[in-house]
Structures are given as structure tokens and as C-alpha cells.
Amino acid sequence: MNFLAAVESGFLRDMPYKIEFLSGEERRSDFCYSIEECRRAYPQAMDVAKRFYQYMQSRMTLSKVGTIPIINRDDTTVIKYMWDAHRAAVDVAKPKFNDISEYSSATERDFTMDFLSAFEFCEAAEYRPYFGSTVEILLGFPHRPLTDQDANILAPDFNLYEKAHLTSIRTLSRVNKMTGGLLLTLWKKLMSLSEVNKAFGRFLIKRLFLIPDF
Structure with missing residues (x-):
């Protein structure tokens, strides 16, 4: 969907290749294979994605590293x-995940939903999705699918970062559920008050959630 929004916005207008999406027989309705299909099915999501690519196009190119343009951009706006x-x-994908999650263990399904819940805290703080900070997230991401045996006691093949990451995500999600979502609501409110609060929120996420020290 985001790829098609990039095409619609003209962001990928200089691509020298012709790309064709081939639809499969199974779960055909879960996907869209053209701009027109995505527009009909998910107009709001397409508008939001298109706005991002249009903003990127509106910024002046300062230079290039090989074929990669270096753009004069407002990082805060880009990240938002x-x-x-x-x-x-x-929001589009979650209902579809619920339909196919039966193929995963209950623990894996719970982790996926907990991870998405935890990421709402990152979104509110406009966490910087740069290469380095993305690596920090993936550093603790489990190296294999979770099984039901991992529900209460994590297996010894998980390293300390993975255990800390899984525990942090699970705890944050459970506390938010226990408060009926109030924790996330208050966090979003706090983050919306100022850029200073967002910077502090990113600091907390980095120190306490993404890359715990040992």
C-alpha cells in the first residue's frame, strides 16, 4: 500500500523498471494490487502515506551520494x-492479522499485539527511525518465533537483550491494559505538550525500553 502511495505521489516517477503485482489465490481480498484498488479499499491510509511522499518531494535536493539524494528537510515533520x-x-493490517494469527502460538500472537501496543508509545514521542535507532530495536527482537513454552519462562536460547526486550514490551502492554489504556492516553497527552517532552520521552524509551544496559 505504501509503495503504491509512493507511485501515486510521483515519488518513484524516475524508476526505470516496470513493476507488476501478481495476485495469489489465497486471501486475495487482503491485498490491493493497483492504486485504484487501494484507493477504494483504504482511502484514508493512502492519503496519509501519499502526504508523506509528497512532502519528501517538496524539499529541495542539496546533493547526491551516488544515486541517493540528500534532501533539505525538516526532520520533525518528516518523522511525524x-x-x-x-x-x-x-490500523489496516491488524484486523487481517487477527484472521490469520491462528497459525501462530498464543505467545507469539500476544507478543505481536504487545509489540504494536508498545510502538504507540514510540509514535507519540516521534521516536527517530534512523538506522542506528532501528538497530537498537532489533537488537532485542527475538531470533525465533515464540512458542507456548515461552509464555511464563523464556527459554535459555534467548540472550539477555532478548529477554529484557520481551519483558519490557510485555510489562508495558500489561500495565496499559490494566489501566484501561489510561497509561497510553496520559503518555500521548504529555508528549503532545512540547518538543521537550517528546525528547525526554525518546530518552526514556531508549534507556528503559529499547536498549537496557547490563
């Missing part, structure tokens, strides 16, 4: 628009 597009896509 990127997170908005991410949230719109997640």
Missing part, C-alpha cells in the same frame, strides 16, 4: 508524517 503513515497501515 512517517509515523502517521505507519499507524494508518497498522
